Amino acid sequence: MPTFLPRAVAALVVSVCLLPAGHAALFEDGEARRAILEMRQRVDSLQQSQQRAGDEVRKLGEENAQLRRSLLDLQTQIETLRVEQSKLRGQNEQLLRDSAELQRRQKDIAQGVDERLRQFEPVKVSLDGQEFQADPAEKRDYEAALAVFRTGKFADAGAAFAGFLRQYPRSGFAPSARFWLGNAQYAVRDYKEAISNFKQMLAEAPGHPRAPEAALSIANCQIELKDTRTARKTLEDLVRAYPQSEAAVAAKERLLRLK
Incomplete structure (x- = not known):
C-alpha cells in the first residue's frame, strides 16, 4: 500500500x-x-x-x-x-459408409436370393418341336445326359438317361430322354432293351415328333436280332402310321431290301 x-x-x-x-x-x-x-x-x-x-x-x-x-x-x-x-x-462419415455398405450387402443378398429362387422356378423349354414347362434341375440333368451321349460314351449316356427317367418320370423331357436311352442301348447292342424303351415311348407319346424315328429304330433292332418277319411288320405299321415322315421313306427302302 x-x-x-x-x-x-x-x-x-x-x-x-x-x-x-x-x-x-x-x-x-x-x-x-x-x-x-x-x-x-x-x-x-x-x-x-x-x-x-x-x-x-x-x-x-x-x-x-x-x-x-x-x-x-x-x-x-x-x-x-x-x-x-x-x-x-x-x-x-463412418455411419454413412456403414449405411452404404449395408445397402450394398442387402442388394447382393437380394440378388442372390433372386438367383436361387430362379433356380427353382419352372422355365419354358422348346424341345423336338414341343414346348413345356420344366424345373431348371430337369433341364440341367437332361442336357448333361445328352452331352455325354454326344461324346460317344453310350454306356454312360444310357445310365444317365435311365437315371433321369427314374428321377423325373413325368417330365416333359421324358419322351426325348427315352428316345435317346433307346439309341444309347442300340449303340451298345442291347437291342432288346432298346426295343422296350422305343415301344414305351410310342405308347406314352405317339404324337411326339420323334415317334416315327423310334418306330424305325425298333425295326432296326429287330433286323439286328434276325427277326426279319417282325421287322417287316414294324416297317409296314410305320408307313401306315406316319406316311409323311422321313422315317416312312426310309422304312419303304428297308422293306424293298427285306423282300
Missing part, C-alpha cells in the same frame, strides 16, 4: 514543530486543537481514500483474474466442442 500519507503527516508535524517560538505563541490552545483535529480529519480522509482506492484496485485485479479464468474456461469449452464436433463428423 502507498506510504505517502504517513510521510505527509510527519512533514506537517515537523513543520509545526519548527515554527518559531513567537509564532507558536500566537496559537491558542483551542486553535491548536482545531488545527490538530482538522489535520487528523484530513489524514483520515486521505487514508480512507487510499484504502478505497486500494480496494478498487484489488477488486479490479480480482475481476480481471476472474475474467481471465472465464476466458480460459470459455476457450477450453470451445476447444472441447471443436473436438466433439470433429468426432461427430467422423462418426457421421
Whole structure:
C-alpha cells in the first residue's frame, strides 16, 4: 500500500514543530486543537481514500483474474466442442459408409436370393418341336445326359438317361430322354432293351415328333436280332402310321431290301 500519507503527516508535524517560538505563541490552545483535529480529519480522509482506492484496485485485479479464468474456461469449452464436433463428423462419415455398405450387402443378398429362387422356378423349354414347362434341375440333368451321349460314351449316356427317367418320370423331357436311352442301348447292342424303351415311348407319346424315328429304330433292332418277319411288320405299321415322315421313306427302302 502507498506510504505517502504517513510521510505527509510527519512533514506537517515537523513543520509545526519548527515554527518559531513567537509564532507558536500566537496559537491558542483551542486553535491548536482545531488545527490538530482538522489535520487528523484530513489524514483520515486521505487514508480512507487510499484504502478505497486500494480496494478498487484489488477488486479490479480480482475481476480481471476472474475474467481471465472465464476466458480460459470459455476457450477450453470451445476447444472441447471443436473436438466433439470433429468426432461427430467422423462418426457421421463412418455411419454413412456403414449405411452404404449395408445397402450394398442387402442388394447382393437380394440378388442372390433372386438367383436361387430362379433356380427353382419352372422355365419354358422348346424341345423336338414341343414346348413345356420344366424345373431348371430337369433341364440341367437332361442336357448333361445328352452331352455325354454326344461324346460317344453310350454306356454312360444310357445310365444317365435311365437315371433321369427314374428321377423325373413325368417330365416333359421324358419322351426325348427315352428316345435317346433307346439309341444309347442300340449303340451298345442291347437291342432288346432298346426295343422296350422305343415301344414305351410310342405308347406314352405317339404324337411326339420323334415317334416315327423310334418306330424305325425298333425295326432296326429287330433286323439286328434276325427277326426279319417282325421287322417287316414294324416297317409296314410305320408307313401306315406316319406316311409323311422321313422315317416312312426310309422304312419303304428297308422293306424293298427285306423282300
